[in-house]
Structures are given as structure tokens and as C-alpha cells.
Amino acid sequence: MSELDKSSASFIIMAVSNLGAFPVIPLRGADVEDNGAELYRRYLSGDGKALETLVARYSDALVRYAYCYLKDTFAAEDAAEDAFAALIVKRRPLPEDANLKAYLYKTVRNGCIDRIRAQKRQPPPAAAVDTELYIELEERSRVVFAAMQQLPEQYRGALCLIYFEGFRIEEAASILKRTRKQTYNLLARAKAALKQILVKKGVRYEDI
Numbered sequence: 001m002s003e004l005d006k007s008s009a010s011f012i013i014m015a016v017s018n019l020g021a022f023p024v025i026p027l028r029g030a031d032v033e034d035n036g037a038e039l040y041r042r043y044l045s046g047d048g049k050a051l052e053t054l055v056a057r058y059s060d061a062l063v064r065y066a067y068c069y070l071k072d073t074f075a076a077e078d079a080a081e082d083a084f085a086a087l088i089v090k091r092r093p094l095p096e097d098a099n100l101k102a103y104l105y106k107t108v109r110n111g112c113i114d115r116i117r118a119q120k121r122q123p124p125p126a127a128a129v130d131t132e133l134y135i136e137l138e139e140r141s142r143v144v145f146a147a148m149q150q151l152p153e154q155y156r157g158a159l160c161l162i163y164f165e166g167f168r169i170e171e172a173a174s175i176l177k178r179t180r181k182q183t184y185n186l187l188a189r190a191k192a193a194l195k196q197i198l199v200k201k202g203v204r205y206e207d208i
Helices: 001-017 037-044 047-072 074-089 101-120 139-148 154-162 169-176 181-199
Strands: none
Touching: 001 074, 037 047, 037 101, 047 074, 047 101, 047 169, 074 101, 101 154, 101 169, 139 154, 139 181, 154 169, 169 181
């Protein structure tokens, strides 16, 4: 690993471990046109600051997404850290139409699934929700995010991608490794299950 890569790796560990050190990524419609691919190309060309910018842009959101699967802050940080580290290790050129943001989310999801499989025989973690992950969200979003943690992991993942990270159905389908129809149906079931939880809590359900 080059000195530049070592420096970048150190930055990733520092940045992801300090959740909240960077501005929270907007929850809807974020980075529709700029998905990080150009920054990664600049990094491959020797611009170490470009990778730091990528980490600053996506670290909080990736940790939040990983938490939707793992429900453990430290494990979620590790999953996000591993996704960025993969960019350093693989250093693969990107095609012109590449979506680096979607690639990062897919990498994080794969890492989360691996962790879940490795721990499936262990007792589940406590169900308490780490409010630090969504303290920046508006009140209604905080309530929804907390309720989501009671859903099965596949429901949490789908809802997080669509409603908290701003992905389109087609993009979410690619990350979840499902067809568009399968993703749409999964989302419908997830919304119905979430509605039941919110109603039981006495929360008004509207346009979730």
C-alpha cells in the first residue's frame, strides 16, 4: 500500500469512528446527479483529498444504513469503514456510467449480511435504538426510524434506502439484488408492517 493509501486509510478510520463529525447527508434526493464517481476517479489519479471528500460526504449515511441491518453502532461503523477501505484496496477504474454511491451502499449491505450470518447463532443485541444516529433528523423522521428497528432486517433495509437515503426504486433494487417488482412489493409489505407499529404507538400514519 502506498503512503497515499496509508494516509487515506487512516483518515477513513478517524472519520467513520467520529459519527457526526461531518454534516448529515440530506435524506431525500441527495446526490442525484453527482454520485461520487468523479471524486473516485480523481483519487485514482493521485488526489488523496478526493477520497477524504467521499468519506466526509457519505460516512454518516452509510453508518445509518448499516445500523438498519445490524442495530449496533460499532458494527455499523465497521461496515462503513470496510466499504471505503475496499476502494483503496481494489482501486478499480470506473465505467462512464458508474454509480459509486450505489456501489458503496451495496458493499455495506453485503458486509452487514456477512456479519449477520456470522452471528446468527449468538443471542440478538438489545433492542434499544441509538439516538445519536438520527438526532439530526426532524421529529417525525426520528419516530419512524425508531419504529423501523422493530421490523425484520429486509424491511429495514428497503425503507432506509428509499425514505432516508433518497434512492429511486431502480437503484434500491440494484443494491438489494432484487428486481424492480420484487423491491416494490418488499417496500409495500415493509410500509404495511411499519404502519401497524406506528398505530400501536398512537402515532399518526401519513405518507410513510
